[in-house]
Amino acid sequence: MSFLSLPQDDRFVLRAATLPAVAIVGFDAPATEGLVKADLVISGGKIEAILPAGQAEASLPGVDVRDSMVWPTFADMHTHIDKGHIWDRRPNVSGDFEGALNAVRTDREAKWSAADVRARMDFSLRCAYAHGTSLLRTHLDSLAPQHRISFEVFSEMRDAWKGKVEIQAAALFPLDAITDEAYFSDLVSVIVEHKGLLGGLTQMWPDLDARLDILFRTAAENGLDIDLHVDETQAREVLTLRAIAEAKIRNRFDGGVTVGHCCSLARQEDDVAKATIDVVAKAGLSVVSLPMCNMYLQDRVAGRTPRYRGVTLFKELAAAGVATAVSSDNTRDPFYAYGDLDPVEVLREAVRIIHLDHPLDEAPCFVTSTPADILGRPDLCRIAAGGSADLVIFNARRWSEFLSRPQADRIVMRNGKGIDRSLPDYRELDPLYA
Numbered sequence: 117m118s119f120l121s122l123p124q125d126d127r128f129v130l131r132a133a134t135l136p137a138v139a140i141v142g143f144d145a146p147a148t149e150g151l152v153k154a155d156l157v158i159s160g161g162k163i164e165a166i167l168p169a170g171q172a173e174a175s176l177p178g179v180d181v182r183d184s185m186v187w188p189t190f191a192d193m194h195t196h197i198d199k200g201h202i203w204d205r206r207p208n209v210s211g212d213f214e215g216a217l218n219a220v221r222t223d224r225e226a227k228w229s230a231a232d233v234r235a236r237m238d239f240s241l242r243c244a245y246a247h248g249t250s251l252l253r254t255h256l257d258s259l260a261p262q263h264r265i266s267f268e269v270f271s272e273m274r275d276a277w278k279g280k281v282e283i284q285a286a287a288l289f290p291l292d293a294i295t296d297e298a299y300f301s302d303l304v305s306v307i308v309e310h311k312g313l314l315g316g317l318t319q320m321w322p323d324l325d326a327r328l329d330i331l332f333r334t335a336a337e338n339g340l341d342i343d344l345h346v347d348e349t350q351a352r353e354v355l356t357l358r359a360i361a362e363a364k365i366r367n368r369f370d371g372g373v374t375v376g377h378c379c380s381l382a383r384q385e386d387d388v389a390k391a392t393i394d395v396v397a398k399a400g401l402s403v404v405s406l407p408m409c410n411m412y413l414q415d416r417v418a419g420r421t422p423r424y425r426g427v428t429l430f431k432e433l434a435a436a437g438v439a440t441a442v443s444s445d446n447t448r449d450p451f452y453a454y455g456d457l458d459p460v461e462v463l464r465e466a467v468r469i470i471h472l473d474h475p476l477d478e479a480p481c482f483v484t485s486t487p488a489d490i491l492g493r494p495d496l497c498r499i500a501a502g503g504s505a506d507l508v509i510f511n512a513r514r515w516s517e518f519l520s521r522p523q524a525d526r527i528v529m530r531n532g533k534g535i536d537r538s539l540p541d542y543r544e545l546d547p548l549y550a
């Protein structure tokens with residue numbers, strides 16, 4: 117039994133809602149902890165108007181949500197739905213980064229047919245949709261021959277899920293493969309064909325700058341944005357982030373560039389970190405932190421308690437004007453044993469791990485409007501008059517209520533109608549583990 121029942125009318129009001137101010141367009145009201153009170157008029161599947169609480173026509177059908185929080189749907193901007201849900205056949209015994217790389221490589225080479233990737237991607241997308249996500253970017257392991265298999269499946273999924281979850285994909289491969297011309301040119305043609313993004317993983321190679329120049333030049337020539345895996349390590353000598361920012365400036369690249377992880381930045385001396393953050397801001401990079409996965413993998417040594425949280429300098433980057441977001445990363449694979457593509461869980465854990473609280477005013481934008489902007493979809497994941505009535509209603513009125521429970525009873529509304537939020541059954545995946 118749901119905590120409230122939605123009207124079935126074409127035009128109705130959600131009365132007395134509590135909205136996160138940072139994710140609303142064109143509505144001003146006094147905020148408490150970043151939360152405002154409003155009536156939302158919904159008509160024909162769209163948000164017709166956002167009105168001060170109590171001002172919607174009394175004669176309109178509607179429901180009094182009694183101060184329940186109403187959020188826009190979520191943007192989960194850094195995931196790996198090609199890897200998801202392989203844990204049961206390929207666990208990471210050591211639980212560390214090396215163990216994850218090796219387990220995934222073995223699994224990919226043995227198992228990742230189109231049918232296998234398709235089944236796991238679809239499972240992941242059903243979870244994401246049920247939790248209230250409407251925009252998702254995945255990275256796709258793209259070493260040959262996997263790039264041709266996974267991008268094909270991604271294209272199918274993008275078409276099949278259109279209107280429910282908008283999906284983008286970035287090619288993930290170690291950038292040392294960028295000098296293999298036959299491979300790289302084939303990869304680029306696959307990315308262009310399937311309208312994906314260039315991605316990759318950087319390391320402290322002596323010729324890193326030259327590799328980055330190839331990356332940026334190729335992206336510019338093909339009109340591609342870039343989304344990289346960067347410095348996912350606690351090793352303080354690893355700092356490719358700065359090289360990436362400088363390469364973007366040097367190449368006068370004007371496409372979007374996102375960097376994920378950037379863990380080692382938090383291990384630098386303050387002056388070194390500040391110099392890097394300044395260049396990142398100047399270059400206009402966007403940064404996504406993956407707090408659950410970072411906390412799981414970073415600073416893990418058998419028999420020793422971790423000392424570091426593993427996350428990047430999120431607050432310092434944001435203070436410097438860098439667009440920052442948090443996201444799921446891996447789910448039930450060797451890089452992260454847990455997770456269900458639930459942005460509420462991501463935000464709840466991010467609040468604890470990164471101290472996004474006190475105040476919490478800005479927190480909602482890190483899983484909604486900011487990642488949607490970074491992904492080039494400013495039309496999604498915010499509450500705006502004229503926009504789709506894609507909303508998530510929580511049985512929580514204030515932050516302490518919201519962050520203390522998993523919000524498993526949330527209502528997800530798409531185009532003004534409540535959706536079936538049933539999660540797929542894990543037993544469905546059993547044939548993949550045979």
Ligand SMILES: [Zn+2]
Nearest residue numbers: 255345376445
């Ligand atoms: Zn990742």
